Amino acid sequence: MSTNSPATPAATHADDILRLVDPAGTLNEQAAAGMLDVTDELVRALYRDMVLGRRFDQEAYSLQRQGELGLWLMSLGQEAAQAGSIRALRADDRVFPSYREHVAALCRGISPAELLSQWRGASHGSWDPERYHFHIYSLVLATQTLHAVGYAMGVRYDAGDSVVFTYFGDGASSQGDANEALNWAAVTSAPIVFFCQNNGWAISTPASKQYAGPLSERAKGFGLDAVSVDGNDVLAVYAATQRMVERVRTGGAPGFIEAHTYRMSGHSTSDDPGRYRDSAELARWEAHDPVERVRLLLTARGWADEDYFAAVASDAEELAAQTRQECRAIAEPSLSDTFRNTLCEETEALRREREGFETFEESFL
């Protein structure tokens, strides 16, 4: 099984992979100096995002186990990649996520109910993309990367100064669409940054069976500006994203960030990772936990004390409670709404069909 293994944690601090904080919580001041003003507020804020995101994910997992959700795709282990990147964007930078970006979504203000609705089977997407500048999830892999490029072309037409940001995975990188998107972005110089959360696995398929060269090298081959970053180092992700996005905002070529991280859970609540990966790999990555190293940094610097950590933990519990409550209160979907939302104006044919359906249903009341 070891031949199948994806990038080991060791690989995430190879020379060409940006890291600012190591697993022991030590900040590489020299590396950070040129890139980022590491303030206590910033680190605390990112820590809080990650803790809340993790607690939310855990709660959603439990809700699935309790039968409240049909399915859940866990974000455990990817908190730094998500919080670090989304927080480096401007609020109006438009995001096109894949389907596992719960931490990023929470940072944008999307509510637990909005996030859970789809996995409860109550909708296919429930938040307003305009409100959060965050598109609904895309379950067909890599399709969103092309939507993002098109949106970025529109930003360019409008002479806007926002940047489009799209998340996708190591598995999705193999799809034709992902590669068409990289090429299209390079050709049009659209203001976009691709963010690949390379978490080592696509369900049971390890990164080693997915591609043969680093994904950041592939992006360069398409003519993008690309960097690799330790995806479990929230400051490195934040710094790399900020730099890349600002470069693009000021007219630079489209960018690509490969964040090396790890999917600590199974692919989803339906998955059984025991069938394909060994626990030693998991243990190695546990030592690289993205939250823990920030806690160590905060403590070492005296930027946070036990009261602070307790307060964050209590906020997290509050979020969990809210999540449970909101989840159970999610309205049941109605097929009538699907009829009404299929086209902008319900056609005669759809109206007739809907009325037939409603009459039939009523006949059982």
Next chain:
Amino acid sequence: MSTNSPATPAATHADDILRLVDPAGTLNEQAAAGMLDVTDELVRALYRDMVLGRRFDQEAYSLQRQGELGLWLMSLGQEAAQAGSIRALRADDRVFPSYREHVAALCRGISPAELLSQWRGASHGSWDPERYHFHIYSLVLATQTLHAVGYAMGVRYDAGDSVVFTYFGDGASSQGDANEALNWAAVTSAPIVFFCQNNGWAISTPASKQYAGPLSERAKGFGLDAVSVDGNDVLAVYAATQRMVERVRTGGAPGFIEAHTYRMSGHSTSDDPGRYRDSAELARWEAHDPVERVRLLLTARGWADEDYFAAVASDAEELAAQTRQECRAIAEPSLSDTFRNTLCEETEALRREREGFETFEESFL
């Protein structure tokens, strides 16, 4: 219009692009020394392939103008890229062409009638791919690159030592399929070499609107071994192909060759290149003619005399005459055959339909 221009001829002798013979017919002995044993037989044979290929193409063009073909896609200018590459392969190396590889096809022994049938509207593909180890043309761009990878996986299963070789264009490189194929080849280490005839244009779309980095760099990004070559230099193409194919044959990683050439004609007989490219560009490329430089080399070295050139010219005329004659003799297609060839065994439904069709047709006799 100049901003749209594809790689100029100048770019084809950039440092990282292999060239052995320059437009004046001068052989770079030093460069060749390490790569290729340049014999008079080899150069004469390649010269002959190119002259015959060009004459055939010209004849097909005329046949289209005379109404004998519905359409023709000219190979003018790409003779070196095709003859140089196909001749470097072993006869049983399986080729998956695109649709403009007439010179390569002739080198494999495919007859004029077989080549013209499709463009006359008599078939969709008329030669036996098994016989020539040369698949029928693919008109849906880049689809054949995946077929080639799959075939190469089969060669690997069989522990065969043939190499699979696939042609595609600069335009086709933008398709999802082409990129999936590069990735798939890299991941499986299948014995395959991709050969991109970068002729600067995809119908009216210049290479500059098609991609942003050199295609060979993209291939490297996927993990392939890639080289660039002056596609109008038949010896360079031959040497690069031979080296790449033998490397793959002996277990090396899949390869990619980007041959910089130029489409001297319009895209097809239906195209009007005057609408999108200027004649100056054409003139610049005329000075880089692939056949002329070999004629100069042969003459300078005394490897061929006027008699030889006259003999080749006469063979070419003979091929042209044969082409005309074979073209007019191509059998008319019958819809009944299409019925019979839709599935391996004609189903009852198809048989009934075919008989209905035949009865109806007969009713008009």
Next chain:
Amino acid sequence: MTSTAAAGSARKDAQDKGSTTTLGRALNEGLRQAMRDDDRVVLLGEDIASLGGVFRVTDGLAVEFGDRVVDTPLAESGIIGTAIGLALRGYRPVCEIQFDGFVYPAFDQIVSQLAKMRARSRGLLRLPVTIRIPVGGGIGAVEHHSESNEAYFCHTAGLRVVACGHPQDAYDMLRAAIACDDPVIFYEPKRRYWDRAEVDLGRPVDGDTVGRARILLEGADVTVVAYGPTVAVALSAAEVAAAEGRSLEVLDLRSLSPLDTTELCRSASKTGRVVVVHEAPVNVGLGAEIAATVMEHCFYNLEAPVERVGGYNVPYPPARAEGDYLPDLDRVLDAVDRVCAP
């Protein structure tokens, strides 16, 4: 009837070629007008800028509208995928697919993304994307250049599918399609690009042209249902049939999905005999839906089973055999005979 008269005069015009416009030109004018009226209309496609498209439908538009006419990389999934993104940004992209047979690489973006995104967002998002597809055979082309794939898109909920059959509709329907807030698959009958008729280029946008079928010729004996390239075939059949004393009613569907069931059933009930003509293979084609719909609504008015005249259930044949494959006058008249004397 006005419509009958219009159809008749359009066909007369096709002969005298006075101040007439080709179908291709009418589309070009439709695009131009739409782009002038709304600067959010942008065009995406292969070779549509300097070349003006392989059928010249976008001829001259790049000169007038600059970067609103985009020569894209050669990737159909990319064309539709980026059009979706542009639509989300508030644009109204009009995509050109170069030939019918090249739309399949974009199938996922059309069927899973474009068609479903509004429903997925519970009605929050609008996707006003028009996909222009030159469709059908009869031009002696090589493979993949003569396909009729409307059934795939008609079967896909969330799309509107339309086909124009003559120059005035080409203009009117294209403008209506672009103005429509839903995704529209817009079929252009490629062998009719050079058909001529008098076209009023000043008509206001009329949504009905992409929603309603139209009786082109009134008749009493048999309803011939056609759309796109087969409209002209149906009209010719009617002419010949008339000479033989049979009165055909010709219905141009225009909207393939949703179907204008009202108009279709009105005519079917009146004549009691229906022949559907399309180029696509008959098996699970649009003709099957028309037959099933007519049976469902007009069962007791039908004098004979609905006859389907279409492509055979084989891959499109080589060009020199397409004459045998495409539904022509004879096959339509043969079907008319069958429904009349079943």
Next chain:
Amino acid sequence: MTSTAAAGSARKDAQDKGSTTTLGRALNEGLRQAMRDDDRVVLLGEDIASLGGVFRVTDGLAVEFGDRVVDTPLAESGIIGTAIGLALRGYRPVCEIQFDGFVYPAFDQIVSQLAKMRARSRGLLRLPVTIRIPVGGGIGAVEHHSESNEAYFCHTAGLRVVACGHPQDAYDMLRAAIACDDPVIFYEPKRRYWDRAEVDLGRPVDGDTVGRARILLEGADVTVVAYGPTVAVALSAAEVAAAEGRSLEVLDLRSLSPLDTTELCRSASKTGRVVVVHEAPVNVGLGAEIAATVMEHCFYNLEAPVERVGGYNVPYPPARAEGDYLPDLDRVLDAVDRVCAP
């Protein structure tokens, strides 16, 4: 009738779960046997090796057959495209598409390449590729995991399309599909993967199982046509109807393209009343073809228009609304009422 008895006993077995086999397991055994019999059979798909596929249909095969079971990169066009290449090299690839909604990225390779290559080569090439697709809803899944897209492939000349409805057929049909020299789209009703029945795993390959429809239950009043996941719905409806004194004949199509017109029309002519049940949207669905075919051949035997019970013409709804969307017992019985008292 033997078949009726078999169906009855299969359903009985489902209850006592004695020496029974699930549909999923029957498929697994079918693959295993095919791979043992012919070492040119290779499997391609996402997560099919160590994981055994998300539905475990390939469970254990990688252990037995090593590199003949390939975990592919995540790219459906690549899966079908390389399968075509393998077929050209003499292999018999069996591809797994993870869920119905993920087949669209491969649409071009299936429809333009796989389906047409034999005709394109004038019959020189054989493409024995099987594409397994778990199909349909009813498992409470998220979007794109519950689609029924058979109509697209049935409309495509050059493909064979089949759907199995119960464990014995799953085994027999999969073996026949793999043995078939044509490309076969093989639908597996995903909500029936866990259905059990006694399965004879020693049966020889029988091409008829992928060519012929089968009467599962004889009846006199109404023919209910079903396939894949709706076969069980039809059988339950027949049970309830019988209690109400109505005799339904249940026809399992098995082959969706080509249709077994003979068997279909025999039954339709006998009963004079037909209800088709499928999960796909009705508009231009397979039900339309069945209605049109039945009308064409049995017009004068029909007592009522063919009724289609299917998915509504909207994108597949969220899981908690799918109960309303999927054709169930009540909707089938309602349609039966309609054809009986039209």
